[in-house]
Amino acid sequence: MTIIVQLLVFLLIILSTLLTVGIPVTLASPGQWEQSKNLIYTSAGIWAGLVIITGIFNSFII
Template sequence: MIIALRSAVFALIAVPSISVIGTPVVLASPGGWPSGKSLVLSGAPSRIGLVLLVGILNPFVS
């Protein structure tokens, strides 16, 4: 169970880091917003899901 929690926490750190780099790249590329809008907008729900996953897994780790 601890491996699942550590993986979820790592993903919780990695997703915003990738978003910080990826969002300006999508916005700066020509014609990038229409094609990359779904990728940029999927960042918030994925972070919310990871926070919930970490919160669910946390009580199972002693």
């Protein structure tokens, strides 16, 4: 079970890093927001889901 939580945290860190770099670059680029809006919203939803799933799995670890 701890390996699953470690994998979820690793994925959360990777996605957080990508979003931290990707969102400002997208907002700073002219015309990119309209093209990348759905991708950013989807990535943010996946990030929120990972936070919730990681918390649920972490509650099972003693």
